[in-house]
Amino acid sequence: MTTKKKTTLRKPAVAKNSKESSYAKAGVDVALGNQVKSGIGAIVRPTHGAEVLGGIGGFGGLFRPDFKKRGIKDPVLVSSVDGVGTKLKIAFATDRHDTIGEDLVNHCINDIAVTGATPLFFLDYIAAAKLDPRVLKQIITGLSRACKAAGCALIGGETAQMPGLYGEGEYDLAGSITGIVDRKNLLDGSRVKVGDALVGLPANGLHTNGYSLARKVLFDLLDLKLTDRPAGLGTTLGAELLKVHRNYLPAFETLHAMKGKPLHAAAHITGGGLIDNLPRILPKGCDALINPLSWKVPAIYGIIGRGGKVDPLEMYQVFNMGIGMVLVVPGKEGISIAKKLGGRIIGEVTKGSGVVRFSPEPGK
């Protein structure tokens, strides 16, 4: 370019006079977006270790995995994407937005942990009609808190203003995680054997599944309020329903450090419950036989099941019923591993056809 007649030196033009801008009038406030984003760096930076390259605001997040330090010879990347479902509606109603960030990160960590992977980095997607800086800060604070706790770097995110797609004060939240596992330690279900014990680890509330049914029963059918304290619950419904999805990574780290590598497989009990998630790790010719009396089902499920007259078996396909993670370990090591990890034996692997059986059958 050779013409240099008149030049304009300026910071981003729209950000200066956002109220007058056409884009702001169309519902997208670039200045607000920039304001919102300006505080993010300080919140996410504590999640960045030496493997994160570059700063905030690049087009892509950069991560240089230190294979040597991680002791990984044949790296396999494991990635998963998820949202938090209509648990969001509880966050909206209670105006508390930090815990769902933790829910999302922990959900994703667990999804890759069951393959044997350790998290490397996380990216979030937040979409709303209009960004509220206060809410966004809470969400990202929660995401960062969970990432930091798990040694996972929060290296990127997208905050989208989409007028007309989301209701006022509402938003959606999703995220993706990428982790790493040495190929020889990959858990693919091939080590699962008849006679293996199923160790259930306790969940912390509903985690992030079944909220549409829970909300319908609790708030529409039973006409309860978030501040109510139904008998047996020991807390308010709001507090119960916002309990944070548990991060099971520490349990996996304990198992990986044990001699003889006792972990044969693991299933994260999310949407679909025990009934749909256990078959994902069962080899052909094996069933999972579950004794539903082997653990105490938390009170919230009694309230929902009775209140909604939900088929008892369906409860085990919608909710985690108190078991958030199932570990498959050698039968003879089951009791000691359950004790070590604060879980209990909830069943065993039997000959079968790749399905879940209950004995006794729930509700019978």
Add this chain to the structure above:
Amino acid sequence: MTTKKKTTLRKPAVAKNSKESSYAKAGVDVALGNQVKSGIGAIVRPTHGAEVLGGIGGFGGLFRPDFKKRGIKDPVLVSSVDGVGTKLKIAFATDRHDTIGEDLVNHCINDIAVTGATPLFFLDYIAAAKLDPRVLKQIITGLSRACKAAGCALIGGETAQMPGLYGEGEYDLAGSITGIVDRKNLLDGSRVKVGDALVGLPANGLHTNGYSLARKVLFDLLDLKLTDRPAGLGTTLGAELLKVHRNYLPAFETLHAMKGKPLHAAAHITGGGLIDNLPRILPKGCDALINPLSWKVPAIYGIIGRGGKVDPLEMYQVFNMGIGMVLVVPGKEGISIAKKLGGRIIGEVTKGSGVVRFSPEPGK
């Protein structure tokens, strides 16, 4: 477990009688979800090369990068997440859902290509009040088409049913990409110098930015219809607004294969336009000086700008204005590279303070 009184052998219970289930009545149809997911494997499998391990339906997608074959010695992972904004509203209105999948993938590919990275894998997030199998199939077909074209594996996704959060017939679509670059080839802006040429590559329509303003002007202020053919446009508004976000990866591959590695940096012109995106790659002490007369701004922007009386400078912060990618290359190689890639020189790097200047100023 020792009790074996009564056992129940069954496939997922809810999936059988979905109309009666409590979850279906609460707005989440597990059977529909399973039906929708069952066809996905056949659509995404063609994107899977030898580096993808495992099948469909695992908790996490598995990818074993072949560093040797890729010629990468010091791997840096580059990841990005994005959505398609309210371009979705055009997809809803035209009932065409395959192209937005391509938009999303190509947007993400470009976001990591500007760091020098090649895509490895992609994961999608689709959220709706109720899943429509026909629509979902179209979306995933588009995602797969774009992934296949770019040698990117579609290794996972989440389809979320969120009754009460999305309007009828509406959905949101987001996705994340992870790519790889050898550390020595990482483009971090440090090679940008005063005197470098800015080569602009043509965009294909609005790509995925500025749709809230475009829709407001075109449909609210000008009262146009998707089937209208405004003078100069050469096509219908619907076709213009659904033009697929261009994938610039082939241009990057050409540049990476050239002797002397002429590519100093690149900026993907997305939300924020030239004004906000070029500063992301400018080192301290440099400006980007743009001659807005050096390329022909497509007709759609004249229609939007005049129709909405949008400040001419704001147009360059909301829309790509016909330039979807800016490459920073040595000044003396600018013309030949522009010619080779079908682009043109739109400006140069000058001394300055990290901002974009226009000469002449748009609209003056």
